[in-house]
Every structure is written in structure tokens, then in C-alpha cells.
Amino acid sequence: MSRALRILLLGWSGLALIFGIFWVQQGPLSSSAKFAAQGGPTASDEGFALTPQIIEHQVQPGETLEQIAARFGVPVAALVSSNATVLDDLRTVEPGTVLKIVTNGVLHAVKRGQTLTDIARTYGVPLTEILWANRLEDRKYIYPGEEFFIPGAATSPFFTYLQMAGGKKSLFAWPVRGVISSEFGPRIHPISGEPDFHQGIDIEVPEGTDVYAACAGRVIVAGRHSGYGLYIVLEHSTGYRTLYGHLSEIGVYRGQFIEGGQRIARSGNTGNSTGPHLHFEILQYGRPLNPLALLPP
Numbered sequence: 371m372s373r374a375l376r377i378l379l380l381g382w383s384g385l386a387l388i389f390g391i392f393w394v395q396q397g398p399l400s401s402s403a404k405f406a407a408q409g410g411p412t413a414s415d416e417g418f419a420l421t422p423q424i425i426e427h428q429v430q431p432g433e434t435l436e437q438i439a440a441r442f443g444v445p446v447a448a449l450v451s452s453n454a455t456v457l458d459d460l461r462t463v464e465p466g467t468v469l470k471i472v473t474n475g476v477l478h479a480v481k482r483g484q485t486l487t488d489i490a491r492t493y494g495v496p497l498t499e500i501l502w503a504n505r506l507e508d509r510k511y512i513y514p515g516e517e518f519f520i521p522g523a524a525t526s527p528f529f530t531y532l533q534m535a536g537g538k539k540s541l542f543a544w545p546v547r548g549v550i551s552s553e554f555g556p557r558i559h560p561i562s563g564e565p566d567f568h569q570g571i572d573i574e575v576p577e578g579t580d581v582y583a584a585c586a587g588r589v590i591v592a593g594r595h596s597g598y599g600l601y602i603v604l605e606h607s608t609g610y611r612t613l614y615g616h617l618s619e620i621g622v623y624r625g626q627f628i629e630g631g632q633r634i635a636r637s638g639n640t641g642n643s644t645g646p647h648l649h650f651e652i653l654q655y656g657r658p659l660n661p662l663a664l665l666p667p
């Protein structure tokens with residue numbers, strides 16, 4: 371090999387190393403995505419390590435999530451988010467559990483019926499960046515249980531869901547936290563003064579409070595009603611539906627797949643309402659149930 375060729379080769383590998391470092395530090399974020407879109411090197415062209423760095427850690431007896439997150443330099447929210455399939459409690463983690471430590475993003479496990487567009491909407495990350503980071507441009511299908519890297523994400527609805535469920539997984543989590551100003555059941559209607567059956571609970575919260583999905587599901591109504599005002603209905607498994615009324619702003623569209631703990635709206639005072647609050651219903655096969663009996667403490 372001639373000296374000139376060897377220098378040339380050295381030069382190229384040096385350049386590749388510099389790009390490699392750039393990529394690791396930047397992560398597959400918008401700058402890199404733009405770079406690729408402009409016809410820059412792609413994974414197949416140059417063989418750069420574009421996939422996220424994932425370290426596996428087996429939980430030792432006595433270790434907490436906070437300790438593990440601190441040790442690997444990732445936020446607790448990101449650690450929990452990347453391990454939604456093996457964690458169900460923010461306070462304790464079973465020794466022997468294998469956790470995935472992911473930097474500059476989180477891992478998302480695909481749910482049945484969820485599309486990549488849904489996932490992009492859920493995390494607020496452009497679809498192109500998710501496709502690019504996971505080399506999915508040529509894929510026609512994705513499958514439940516597959517894990518994808520969400521570049522730049524530091525948390526997920528799963529983490530919020532656990533927080534709104536009081537730390538531990540349960541069937542439903544609170545959509546907002548506040549004082550219950552009207553319970554489920556027979557009452558005198560606050561506006562008409564007539565006997566009435568309250569199909570849900572009223573939770574007092576200031577206008578504009580984030581409203582989270584109480585459970586994973588699909589949006590079947592996102593619109594306006596004379597009584598409920600701006601409202602959303604989600605459909606869940608086993609015949610359950612949840613309804614969120616008197617909203618000031620709707621952040622989802624009909625047909626969209628929603629994660630439990632995903633922000634779907636802001637609370638308000640629209641429709642037949644006497645002050646800012648969230649009206650929340652849980653129904654099963656069309657029958658209203660007492661949400662307080664199904665929500666965690």
C-alpha cells in the first residue's frame with residue numbers, strides 16, 4: 371500500500387471517528403435528521419453507530435430506581451419510561467429485574483393497535499425522526515411488543531400514569547388531582563335545582579389544568595356537547611369507557627390511540643358547568659360506575 375493511500379485511509383477513518391463522536395453526543399436528533407435528508411451519510415453508507423446505546427443492568431437487592439438512575443446519569447423518569455414492560459411500581463423494584471439504561475431518549479414498547487403516527491403524537495417527536503432513529507423507513511408493519519427508540523424523549527405517559535395512580539400500576543389512574551366537589555350518584559342538580567343522577571365525579575381544578583388519560587385506549591369522541599361542553603370519550607378494553615367533560619382545550623383527534631397517562635386536554639368550564647372543574651365518568655358496557663370505587667387512593 372502506498373504511503374499516499376495509507377494517509378488517505380487514515381484521513382477517512384479519522385473523519386468517521388469525528389462524525390461518530392458527533393452522533394453519539396448529539397443523538398439522532400433533528401440536526402442529524404436534517405443532515406440525512408439533505409443526502410448526507412446514512413447508517414448503511416458509513417456504518418456509524420446510529421442505534422441508541424443501551425446498557426442492561428440487573429437490579430441488586432436493596433437498590434432503588436433513584437440510585438440506579440443516578441449511577442448511570444439518566445433521569446428517573448427516563449429510566450422508568452424505558453422499562454415500562456418490567457416496572458409497575460415507582461417505589462420498589464424486584465431484585466433480579468433486568469433494566470435497560472438508555473441515554474438521549476427512551477424506549478417505547480408498541481401496544482396492540484398503536485401506529486407509528488400515534489407514537490409520534492404521544493411523545494411529540496416528529497415521525498421522521500422516529501423512523502430515522504430506528505431505521506424504519508422501509509418497514510410496512512410494526513408489531514405489538516416491539517421496542518423503538520424515541521430520540522430526545524426524557525419521559526413518557528407511563529411515568530405520568532404511575533404518578534397519577536399513586537405510584538403503583540392500577541386499572542385506572544386519576545385524570546387530574548383535586549378536591550372532589552360532587553360525588554357519583556343521586557343529587558340535586560346544581561343548575562336546574564331538580565333531582566338528578568350524577569353519572570361521574572367532579573374534580574375541582576383551575577382552568578387550564580393538564581388532563582391525562584385514565585387508561586390506555588382509543589378516542590371515540592372529541593367534540594362539543596350542550597351539557598358536557600368540550601368533551602372526550604376514550605374506549606378501553608373489556609367494555610370500559612372514560613369521559614372527560616367541561617374542557618377548555620382538546621389535544622387529541624377521533625381514532626387516535628392514547629397511552630394511559632398521556633395528556634389529552636386542558637380542563638375548563640365549558641357547557642353546563644358552575645365553575646372550573648373536570649367532570650369524569652367511567653362506564654362499562656354503557657353503565658356508569660362510581661369512579662371512586664375504581665380509582666386508586
Ligand SMILES: [Zn+2]
Pocket residue numbers: 552568570571572648649650
Ligand atoms: Zn359532573
